[in-house]
Amino acid sequence: MSDHDHGHVLSAKSRDLERDTFIFIHLQTSKLFMGFNQKVTPVTSALIHRWVAFLIGDRGPPEPFWLCPVTLVSAGIMAYRMVASGPGIDPDLSEPLPPGNYGWYFDAACTNCWGPPNLANSPFRLTTIEGRLEDMKEYLSEDFERHEFPPIANATAATARDQGRCRFTGATENTTVAWIIPPAVSWETQDFGRQSDWDQTPFVVTENLITMQAILKTHFYGNNFTVDVDDNRRIIILRSMGDAQKLLPSHFPRQSHISETSNAESVDHYLRLHCRYSLNAMLLNGDISETYSNGLILQTMHELGVNHVGYHDYHESDMVPFDDPGWTTELGREIMADVLRQRLALSRYRADLEEEEADAEADAHSDDDDDELV
Secondary structure (H helix, E strand, C coil): CCHHHHCCCCCHHHHHCCCCEEEEEECCCEEEEEEECCCCCCCEHHHHHHHHHHHHHHHCCCCCCEEEEEEEEECCCCCEEEEECCCCECCCCCCECCCEEEEEECCCCCCCCECCCHHHHCCCCCCCHHHHHHHHHHHHHHHHHHHHCCCHHHHHHHHHHHCCCCCCCCCCCCEEEEECCCHHHHHHHCCHHHCCCCCCHHHCCHHHEEEEEHHHHHHHHCCCEEEEHHHCCEEEECCCCHHHHHHCCCECCCCCCCCCCCHHHCHHHHHHHHHHHHHHHHHECCCHHHCCCHHHHHHHHHHCCCCCCCCCCCCHHHCCCCCCHHHHCHHHHHHHHHHHHHHHHHHHHHHHHHHHHHHHHHHHHHHHHHHHHC
């Protein structure tokens, strides 16, 4: 499926995650706020509402909202305006949500879409755990191993608790003990107001450790999958994992030798944090403006000689030749499309103006004829 089959150009993030379902909010223009690849992450309206409440957490409750099918209309270069094209969807509906474009509305009639939802005020984790750890290597330097690898005492205790088996698959070969939330990135599980004096100590505990196969650790830190503890510990796939995906069961198994009320199962607390981190990183944002900023668009327009595009000051002679390779890029094609829209609008404006002048002239002649008759 090409980008334009979606009705809008996909950002690098949306393309990378192979999204097919998009939820827009409306600010000055409509912005992509949330996206899904339903080939790996099927969703319903009810599930989206539950996840939104989960992401907001103690900043809630979330403002009531309805999803509504929308059509995206061009609002300039790499910019769109959403127009409702169907009725609002029941927030409690548990039927599969068809892939497509949806708007975030604040009323059931889907007439009020202005402004960001209160979820937009949360501290977005738009980088995966793996990406954040990679970023931190530069300034953690020699201390990095202390942040990435657990103390021996905790690792030994976790191995004993898990009996050396991967908690996901039960395998005993090629396993490793890893943090669920590495203490080095634990501050990112908190709201901005709590981050300045954040203490990592509650994360340097055995409950924040889990035994897993090494190949799964890579995907776990890439936030490609997570555990939805509040849905009977269902495993959520957020990005295609290839053959590694076949290793995972549908749900995170409980350990038969551990009591349901045992503190040893407080891994659930850290799994919830990992789930929240993962949903933030993989589902939120990814608007086209993240790939094509206004500065980049203006620079490319300048390079293509499109410096005076408007209803009254359009100068085609300033543009580079149409066989210039700049027109064949994704952004170049969008700029050309906007040039053509502007040209058509200018043509219609001039035609309407000429028609108005002709009508005015005809009326003037009619008045003169009436005066002569009198």
